Amino acid sequence: MSAKHFIHDPTHLVNTALLSIPHTNPSVQCDQPNKIIHIKPSSTPSQVSLVSGGGSGHEPSFASFVGPGLLSGCVAGTIFASPSAEQVRRCILHRVDKDKGVLVIVMNYTGDVLNFGMGVEKARAKGINVDMVVVGDDAGVGRKKGGKVGRRGIAGTVLVVKIAGAAAARGASLQEVTRVAQLVADNTVSIGSSLSHVHVPGRREPADDELKAGQVEIGMGIHNEPGSERKSTDLPGLVKTMLSHCLDVADQDRSFSTITETDQVVLLVNNLGGVSPLELAGITNEVVEQLAGTFAIKPVRILAGTFMTSLNGLGFSISLLRVADTGLAGASMLELLDAPAEASGWSAAISSSTWTRRDEMLKSEEQVDEEQVQPSDLRVDYAQAKTTLTTALNRLIEAEPDVTRYDTIVGDGDCGIGLKRGAQALLKMLETEKTTDDLLILVNQIIQVVEVSMDGTSGAIYAIFLNALAHGLRQNAPASPQPVTVEIWANALDSSLKALGNYTPAQPGDRTLMDALCPFVDTLSKTASIEKAAAAAQKGAQGTRGMKASLGRTVYVGGKGFEEVPDPGAHGLAELLLGLSDGLNK
Incomplete structure (x- = not known):
């Protein structure tokens, strides 16, 4: 098996991928030889048929866009290579409904235009009514470089296919569907960028053409074609450049778009194959914010996902469509875009009515008032409390590299970052929140920050424990305003430890943070000394070295090394508690 692919034979890969599509959409069939x-047949009422295709490697485009409301047929080539004219001819003549005519939509690549064009002419010679629309939306290729060939077709083609497919499904004539498809193509501009070139199964790629670490190629095509420039930049800088290439009318070489802030605009953020959904979401947010902030454009539709890939390309593309009048009665461009489609590759399922209500819902959204904390009679010296907490939180932040290293050995490596994130958020809270001498108000301020800033198992345990601590403090509060005592702290901590036991069976000896927490609470109750209690917590944490875990992720994380390191959660807590002791002694 190849180190880069599960299926390394490109021919077998394309054939089996095509065979998979009817498994996921029973309304379609696969003619594998072609x-x-x-x-x-008979899956949909007679209508204008839409045919598209091109080289494989751009999935779900276009084979997975075959289905009611989208394409009637797709012709696939080998990876990054156009299908033959004979394949196209067979599709038009023998695989799609020809009664109302056929529209072929193809991206502007020489091989695709020639082979699909030849197939169209062969079909016309047989008396079939066929039109063809060529899409060239790539702003990564300027006028000088594009020359007579023009712009390449990239992900904006997806919008052409979707809108034209919906028009055909509504019963529009071939002339109308062709006009709408050309209208969308003329009003669409796109650009892509990638952090690396892709590896094609079965092909040896030139190593000297690879991007250097930190570089991004702007304007890269979907077949590994070079872009307009390579540069080192961050995401905001990259998006700024990409949007400028699409929207800057002063750029005479690549000013293909006339989109202005007065236009309705559709935004498509497309994954080139290797970007995680999480990262693509962050990219989408950056694009939306820059469109609004720099160009005063607020898209009326936002589509984000995987629509046209370059195999596993580590990049994304941005497409912008200026909404224009389709000339079809009761079928605006947006309504056609929103119309349902039954194709396994089409993932934008938000209805027109939901989009229409978006602004209304934003205006009527009620802000939830923060719950008011009932005052208590427990008093605290806020200045001392701030100093103590600051010392403890800074010590925890300094311990993050060790906690992370330990958790990388015995867990998933996120414990230290989670603790550091919570500590940093609490430090910020101490600088911005109003001062208070009411201990319960201060504790609840801490709880709110922990609940928002810390996630994962540690976050849940800390939040449960602190909420129970707040309850315990209130239960032990005096009848009149008095400073909090060590005895009150000890009683409240003991009750919160018992409450935590309702949600986790962890006990000392299980290699968890309980190995530090329980000794701290027990020692504080017995000695009334925070210094001795913190030392007990440290001893308990160190005692987890070599301890076999019976709870938590460490139970099923394989490998060696747990014998040499303490439990990361216990170590982090011990550092925090030692910091509290240091802070009190300042």
Whole structure:
């Protein structure tokens, strides 16, 4: 098996991928010898048929866009190579409904235009009514570089296919569907960027063409074609450049778009294949914010996901469509975009009515008032409390590298970062919140920050424990305002430890943070000394070295090394408690 692929034979890969599509959409069939995916006969009422395709490697485009409301047929080539004219001819003549005519939509690549064009001419010679629309939306190729060839077709083609497919499904004529498809193509501009070139199965790629660490190629095509420039930049800088290439009318070489702030705009953020959904979401947010902040454009539709890939390309593309009048009665461009489609590759399922209500819902959204904390009679010296907490939190932040290293050995490596994030958020809270001498108000301020800033198992345990601590403090509060005592702290901590036991069976000896927490609470109750209690917590944490875990992720994380390191959660807590002791002694 190849180190980069599970299926390393490109021919077998394309064939089996096409065979998979009817498994996920029973309304389509696969003509494997001709690499054609098409709607089953009688699956839809007679309408204009839409045919598209091109080289494989751009999935879900276009084979997985075959289905009611989208394409009637798709012709696939080998990876990054156009299908033959004969494949196209067979699709038009034998695999799709020809009664109302056929529209072929193809991206502007020489091989695709020639082979699909030849197939169209062969079909016309047989008396079939066929039109063809060529999409060139890539702003990564300027006028000088594009020359007579023009702009390449990239992910904006997806919008052309979707809107034209919906028009055909509504019963529009071939002339109308062709006009709408061309209208969308003329009003769409796109650009892509990637952090690396992709590896094609079965092909040896030139190593000297790879991007250096930290570089991004702006304007990269979907077949590994070079872009307009390589540069080192962060995401905001990258998005700024990409949007400028699409929207800057002063750039005479690549000013293909006339989009202004007065236009309705559709935004498509497309994953080139290797970007995680989480990161693509962050990218989408950056694009939306820059469109609004720099260009005063607030898209009326935002589509984000995987629509046209470059195999596992570590990049994304941005497409912008200026909404124009389709000239079809009762079928605006947005309504056609929102219309349902039954194709396994189409993932934008938000209805027109939901989009229409978006602004209304934003205006009527009620802000939830913060719950008011009932005052208590427990008093605290806020200045001392701030100093103590600051010392403890800074000590925890300094311990993060060790906690992270320990958790990388015995867990998933996120414990230290989670604790540091919570500590930093609490430090910020101490600088911004109003001072108070009411201990319960201060504790609840801490709880609110912990609940928002800390996640994962540690976050849940800390939040439960602190909420129970707040309850315990209130239960032990005096009848009149008095300073909090060590005895009150000890009683409240003991009750909160018992409450925590309702949610976790962890006990000392299980290699968890309880190995530090329980000795701290027990020693504080017996000695009334925070210094001795913190030392007991440290001893308990160190005692987890070599201890076999019976709870938590460490139970099923394999490998060696746990014998040499303490439990990361116990170590982090011990450092925090030692910091509290240091702070009190300042």
